[in-house]
Amino acid sequence: MDSTLLRQFNLVVNREKAKFNKRLAIFLFFLFISTVLWFLIKLSHEYTTDLDYPVQLVNPTKGKVIVGVPPRTIQLRVKAYGYTLLRYKAMALLSPLKININGAKLNKNSDGSEYFILMPNRNSNIISQLSDDIVLLGIQPDTLFFSMASVIDKVVSIKPDINVTYANQFMLAGAIKIKPLSITITGPKSIIDTINEVKTRPLVINLLAKTSRSNVQLLPVQQVVYSQNEVIVEIPVEKFTETTLDVPITPINTPENSQIILLPEKVSVKCNVIVSKFFMLKPNQFRLVCDFGNSDVVAGGKVRVNLEKYPDYVGRIDFQPKYVDFIIKSK
Numbered sequence: 341m342d343s344t345l346l347r348q349f350n351l352v353v354n355r356e357k358a359k360f361n362k363r364l365a366i367f368l369f370f371l372f373i374s375t376v377l378w379f380l381i382k383l384s385h386e387y388t389t390d391l392d393y394p395v396q397l398v399n400p401t402k403g404k405v406i407v408g409v410p411p412r413t414i415q416l417r418v419k420a421y422g423y424t425l426l427r428y429k430a431m432a433l434l435s436p437l438k439i440n441i442n443g444a445k446l447n448k449n450s451d452g453s454e455y456f457i458l459m460p461n462r463n464s465n466i467i468s469q470l471s472d473d474i475v476l477l478g479i480q481p482d483t484l485f486f487s488m489a490s491v492i493d494k495v496v497s498i499k500p501d502i503n504v505t506y507a508n509q510f511m512l513a514g515a516i517k518i519k520p521l522s523i524t525i526t527g528p529k530s531i532i533d534t535i536n537e538v539k540t541r542p543l544v545i546n547l548l549a550k551t552s553r554s555n556v557q558l559l560p561v562q563q564v565v566y567s568q569n570e571v572i573v574e575i576p577v578e579k580f581t582e583t584t585l586d587v588p589i590t591p592i593n594t595p596e597n598s599q600i601i602l603l604p605e606k607v608s609v610k611c612n613v614i615v616s617k618f619f620m621l622k623p624n625q626f627r628l629v630c631d632f633g634n635s636d637v638v639a640g641g642k643v644r645v646n647l648e649k650y651p652d653y654v655g656r657i658d659f660q661p662k663y664v665d666f667i668i669k670s671k
Contacts, residue, residue, distance in 0.1 A: 523566055
């Protein structure tokens with residue numbers, strides 16, 4: 341009997357809960373409809389309000405560029421219907437008002453460090469960028485201050501940012517080529533004078549097994565214009581093999597009126613060389629020296645061997661011995 345009463349109680353509770361949920365859904369539906377209707381009615385009214393509008397200074401005087409932080413926004417006092425105001429507030433960030441400097445009457449402050457435009461003189465320019473269903477009543481601030489500087493050109497080199505790993509049995513087959521090696525940059529003298537090179541965006545290639553040719557963007561610099569915004573980076577890659585050569589050592593900075601005898605006179609150089617140039621590789625393409633003019637001479641009658649030159653198509657160079665004996669004879 342207890343279980344029967346419990347079932348009946350649950351049926352009553354569930355029935356009342358369903359009725360409540362239905363009434364709540366109907367209430368929320370009509371609340372939404374009434375809110376939308378109220379909102380539409382409000383939008384159909386005419387309002388006078390202030391709009392914060394982004395502004396962009398364009399077309400600076402020939403030979404000049406805007407420097408520093410120019411004005412970003414102006415405040416427009418306008419009269420329009422709610423629909424129009426809502427549309428303009430939504431579109432303001434996407435389409436800023438453009439102030440044409442070249443067509444404006446420019447003024448300078450007393451020390452000549454800043455220019456300014458009187459905004460009441462630009463009313464027609466602003467109105468032309470607004471639709472006919474909005475009335476412009478005023479602009480704040482009434483003066484826009486900004487700075488301009490003379491522009492100069494400069495030729496600077498390109499510095500690539502490259503990180504490459506090679507597939508098994510492959511290696512760099514010569515110098516990495518950058519085209520062009522330099523570009524012309526244009527901008528304010530105060531900025532251009534500090535730039536001696538322009539870096540590329542990072543180029544990362546893993547397990548490279550053939551020659552790569554990539555268009556790489558240059559890193560931008562604020563208020564600086566490049567003659568081109570990307571360069572071509574060519575990374576030559578080929579298979580390699582290992583080889584060993586006997587390379588003579590050249591003594592340098594030797595004492596006057598003396599003869600240096602190195603023991604041994606040659607060292608064994610082991611390196612990787614690209615297959616296509618294996619038979620072109622000769623000992624005279626390497627330069628190994630012993631410098632008697634600095635600290636290369638060590639105790640015990642030995643001198644260090646240094647690698648000064650090698651072809652750009654070899655890699656992983658090692659040589660033995662690293663120190664050699666020497667005898668100094670008077671001439």
